[in-house]
Amino acid sequence: MITNLFTRSTLHEHAEPAQRVLGVAQLASDSDELARLLTADPAPEVRAAAARRCADLAVLAPAWENETDPAVRDALASALGGALADTQDSASARALLEGIIAPMQSAPRWHTARSMRNAAASRSPAYALEEPLIELALAAEHAETRMAAAERVVSPDGLRKLAAAAKNRDHGVARLARQRIDAMEERLDQKAEADAILAQLEALAVKPGPILTAVVELNRRWQALDMSGDTARLARCEAARQAVLARFEREQEEQRARARFERGVREWLAALAPPAAADALGGLRTELAALGATRRSGAATARARATG
Numbered sequence: 001m002i003t004n005l006f007t008r009s010t011l012h013e014h015a016e017p018a019q020r021v022l023g024v025a026q027l028a029s030d031s032d033e034l035a036r037l038l039t040a041d042p043a044p045e046v047r048a049a050a051a052r053r054c055a056d057l058a059v060l061a062p063a064w065e066n067e068t069d070p071a072v073r074d075a076l077a078s079a080l081g082g083a084l085a086d087t088q089d090s091a092s093a094r095a096l097l098e099g100i101i102a103p104m105q106s107a108p109r110w111h112t113a114r115s116m117r118n119a120a121a122s123r124s125p126a127y128a129l130e131e132p133l134i135e136l137a138l139a140a141e142h143a144e145t146r147m148a149a150a151e152r153v154v155s156p157d158g159l160r161k162l163a164a165a166a167k168n169r170d171h172g173v174a175r176l177a178r179q180r181i182d183a184m185e186e187r188l189d190q191k192a193e194a195d196a197i198l199a200q201l202e203a204l205a206v207k208p209g210p211i212l213t214a215v216v217e218l219n220r221r222w223q224a225l226d227m228s229g230d231t232a233r234l235a236r237c238e239a240a241r242q243a244v245l246a247r248f249e250r251e252q253e254e255q256r257a258r259a260r261f262e263r264g265v266r267e268w269l270a271a272l273a274p275p276a277a278a279d280a281l282g283g284l285r286t287e288l289a290a291l292g293a294t295r296r297s298g299a300a301t302a303r304a305r306a307t308g
Contacts, residue, residue, distance in 0.1 A: 017043035
């Protein structure tokens, strides 16, 4: 009796289902207590809450096989979609997905989906794993389940099939698939544009003639793209920019060397006077040669700095 005064049952053990639902949020997603609630609690709302909380495929799969309440099965379908997307065991995942949709395949509405699966037997492994998800997204009874399954379809082939099949059946699923296809195509277009810009920028580093206007235009086009996260292209862009900058520095140093040479020649000419003796002419020639050597040395230094 005294012991009972100082102990309190946790929420997930409360007699009221509403309190047990609140207690579910306090349990770890892979805890034994959560698994027990999912598989054995008498209240459907508690089992549904546990299903939404659970992330353990080994618990979710048998719970799906034994559950009969539609609301709980919807919650299990959504949770299974997330767990299956995270698993590395594609063979087990596909077997489980086939098991999930097997009881539904006798209905006439599954003929189209079954035909899609058979016609796509030669598709990629990723698409093959998604086929049951596509079927679930097309024919599950509840919209929440259909959307949960559709959100797990990520391959281009799978999304195209889903968008086409759902066009006149579920506008929400069709819209989701179409949006993802558009996003993929936009990303591909951006990558193609980025590659074209990079190729032109790399060529400008060695292209003869003025390049400043072209560099400015390429930079404007690059800034319009979203290359965040594309480390390979970002690194390639930085290397191309450094090569162009090295060219600019080399040309500027050559221009400065040429300006120094021309100034030296002007000063030499201004100080030029008829030689007082025959050997003085040789000295003037030596000074002129020295000016030329200085110019060549400055140009070579500029090239070394740009390439070093």
